[in-house]
Amino acid sequence: MFRNQMPRYEVLSEQAMETLDAGWRRLVSEIGVEFLDARARDLFAAAGQTVKNDTVHLDPDFVLEQVAKAPKEFDLQARNPANSVHIGGDAMAFGAVYGPPFVRQGDVRRDATMDDFRNFARLSQAFGVLDSAGGVIAEPNDTPLDSRHLDMTYALQTLTDKVYMGNVVSGTNARDTIAMTEILFGSREAIEETPAIISLINCNSPLRWDDRMLQAQFEYSAANQPVVLTPFILMGAMSPVTIPAALVQQMAEALSGIALSQLIRPGCPVVFGSFLSNIDMQSGSPTFGTPESGIGLLCTGQIARHFGLPFRTGGGLTSSQVPDAQAGYEAMMTLLPTFLAGANWVMHSAGWLEGGLVSGYEKFVIDCELVQMLQHEFTPLEVDEASLAFDAHQEVGHGGHFLGAMHTLERFRTCFYRPFLSSSENYERWMRNGAKDAAARAEDVYRKKLEEYEPPALDEAVREELEAYVSRRRTELGD
Secondary structure, rough: OOEEOOOOOOOOHHHHHHHHHHHHHHHHHOEEEOOOOHHHHHHHOOOEEEEEEOOEEEHHHHHHHHHHOOOEEEEEEOOHHHHHHEOOOEEEEEOOOOOOOOOEOOOEEOOOHHHHHHHHHHHHHHHHOEEEEEEOOOOOOOOOOOOHHHHHHHHHHOOOOOOOEEEOHHHHHHHHHHHHHHHOOOOOHHHOOOOOOOEEEEEOOOEEOHHHHHHHHHHHOOOOOOOOOOOOOOEEEEOOOOOOHHHHHHHHHHHHHHHHHHOOOOOEOOOOOOOEEEEOOOOOOOEOOOOHHHHHHHHHHHHHHHHOOOOEOOOOOOOOOOHHHHHHHHHHHHHHHHHHHHOOOOOOOOOOHHHHHHEEEHHHHHHHHHHHHHHHHHHOOOOOHHOOOOOHHHHOOOOOOOOOHHHHHHHHHOOOOOOOOOOOHHHHHHHHOOOOOOHHHHHHHHHHHHHOOOOOOOOOOHHHEEEEEEEHHHHHOOO
C-alpha cells in the first residue's frame, strides 16, 4: 500500500466550495433522490424525512448528521496480513479494472471467460503495485449468470491473498460473498470487527438509487463491510454539461447514499465515490482521460476532504480500443490527477480499455508500469548531506564524469527508477531484439508472469469448506 505524502492539489476556492454546498443542498431538498427500495424509504421516513412515492426529499443538515457518523479512515483486512490496507488519510490502495464483458489479447477482441478472470486474478497477485484484484476483473460470459459470482469470489479468495471486492448484482449475491468471506476469515465476528470486503454501489444517475444496488448495500452495510457510494456521471448524458453542475449532482447522490448506510448501521465504513467524465458531444460516445474528467477528479478530492470522508476516483481510463499511444496518454491524464488529489481507493488502475468494455492483457501491464512510476514520483525527496554529494565533486573535479565516482558506485542499483516495461536500448540493439513496441513487450511480461505464477498458500480445510459452499449454492440456484 502506498502512502502519498505529497501536498494535495486543490483547485476550488472557499467561495466555490460554498456555492457547491448550496447547490447540493437545494438538489436533495427540492428535487429529492429516488430510492427504489421500500426499506430505504422507510428508514428515511422514520428519521423524519419527506417521502413522496419513490422520492425522498432530504433535509441537508440531517444528511450531514448522518455523514458525520461515518469513520474518516478504516482498515481493510486481507487473508495475508501483509496485504491488508488502510483506507483514508494519505493511504492509496490500487485495484484492477472492474466490469468489462470483453477482453483483448494482441489483435484479438472477444468475450471474456472464467479463464480470463482467473488469469487477471493471477496477474493482480503477481504485480506488487496492485493492492487488490478488485471485483469483476472481467465478466465471465461462459459461466451461468445466476452462480458466476460464486466462481469469481472463490477465484479472488484462492488465487490472491489480497483484499477483494464484493459482488453487488443482487442482495443474494452479496449474502453469498459475505458468507464465503466468513468462511475465509473464520467467523462473522472476525469480519465485522475488521472489514474484509469492499463493494461498489453505483448510483443510477441522475438522482436514482436502484433496487438491486440498494439490496446489496443493505447486506454489506449491515455486516459492517465498506461500500463505495459512487455516482456514475458522464457529463452531457447523466448530468448537465457543466463541471460545477456535475459536482453538485455527485455530492447530492454520494451523500444521500452515505446517509442511508448510516441509517442501516451507524458508524459503518463508507467511501465517497466518484466516476466522473463526459461524452463526445458529436457522437454521444463516452470519453475518458479528458481534461474535464481530470478537473472533476481534483475537485472531488477537495470535496471529500471537506466532508471528512475517504474517497474513490481515478484509474487508468481510456477510450482507446487498443493499447496504443492514446491509451497511454489518456490513462496518464487520469492517473496523474488521481495522485495529485490523493485518492484513497483507486479502481480501474490496470487493464481498462475501450471505455471500460474491455479488459486488456497488454494494457494491464502498461498501467502497472504507470502506477509504479507515479508512486516513485510521488515519494518525497530526501535532501541531506549525503544526497548533496559534495564528496563526488571533490573526487571528479572540473570537466570529468561521475560514472565511476564512489558516490555513483554506492548507489547505481537504486538511484533511479528501473522500468520493467520501457525500452531505452539503442536502435541497433532494439532491432536485434525484435523491434518490439510497448504492447509487444507487455505481452512478453504478462505471459512470463502467468508462467511463473504460484498460488498463495491456503489452509486446505478452508479451501474445502469454500468449495463445498460454492457447490451447494450452485445447486440451490439451479445451475
